[in-house]
Amino acid sequence: MAQSLNGYISGPNGHRVQISSPEDRERVLKLREASDGILVGSRTIENDNPELSSPGNPSLRKIVIDPGLKLGNSYKIMKNPGYTIILNSRKEHKSRNSATYLDCGSPFDLSIAMAKLNELGIRRLLIEGGEYTAQKFLLEGMVDEFYIFVGNMILPESGRRFPTPLNEIRNVILDVRIMKGGILLKIDPSKFKEE
Numbered sequence: 001m002a003q004s005l006n007g008y009i010s011g012p013n014g015h016r017v018q019i020s021s022p023e024d025r026e027r028v029l030k031l032r033e034a035s036d037g038i039l040v041g042s043r044t045i046e047n048d049n050p051e052l053s054s055p056g057n058p059s060l061r062k063i064v065i066d067p068g069l070k071l072g073n074s075y076k077i078m079k080n081p082g083y084t085i086i087l088n089s090r091k092e093h094k095s096r097n098s099a100t101y102l103d104c105g106s107p108f109d110l111s112i113a114m115a116k117l118n119e120l121g122i123r124r125l126l127i128e129g130g131e132y133t134a135q136k137f138l139l140e141g142m143v144d145e146f147y148i149f150v151g152n153m154i155l156p157e158s159g160r161r162f163p164t165p166l167n168e169i170r171n172v173i174l175d176v177r178i179m180k181g182g183i184l185l186k187i188d189p190s191k192f193k194e195e
């Protein structure tokens, strides 16, 4: 994920903002190349309508958590739907030519979702946000590595924020890298896990 110096990952009311620098975007593209799937929450699709593509990894699966199936077919991730997976609480339908729908229980259960993605051969999953989605993975202790790029910018209030744990946690920074246009922090994801 990428945040402003004051902790926002989006503009006011969830509007998309470019926080990553060109150098950081290169880093993210490399992560996408090394991943089997890239996952976001439904509101990131609604607000940003990202392509979630990877020129170096055309078979990257695009995965969205959309429990109530509120997203239609007009979003960019549905352009080449054979590579799209909709994790939801309503229907199961596996397909090579259209989008795959995986029923992950009601209420939505991340453990079921991960087991079903594993069955499809998705082992290395890149979670790009937003706040709610990242927070759920972190609180459930399902994150192996967590990087946050802090961009050289300050955003106005009322945007989405860096995922927030239930209680205060300290000593979370494992590594720091100064990059052009910001700082890359490697964070200890295990500190977020709900006991």
Ligand SMILES: NC(=O)c1ccc[n+]([C@@H]2O[C@H](COP(=O)([O-])OP(=O)(O)OC[C@H]3O[C@@H](n4cnc5c(N)ncnc54)[C@H](OP(=O)(O)O)[C@@H]3O)[C@@H](O)[C@H]2O)c1
Pocket: 001, 002, 003, 008, 009, 010, 011, 013, 014, 015, 016, 017, 019, 040, 041, 042, 043, 044, 045, 047, 048, 065, 066, 067, 068, 070, 108, 109, 110, 128, 129, 130, 131, 132, 133, 134, 136, 137, 160
């Ligand atoms: N700077 C960055 O790195 C970055 C990256 C990505 C996104 N963003 C920003 O983040 C904003 C969106 O963040 P957000 O927190 O509002 O939304 P979000 O995390 O993108 O999506 C949240 C929605 O996804 C579904 N969902 C995700 N995980 C779930 C779970 N474990 N169980 C049940 N439902 C789950 C729910 O959908 P339903 O409501 O349909 O049930 C939930 O409301 C966007 O505005 C975008 O600009 C920033």
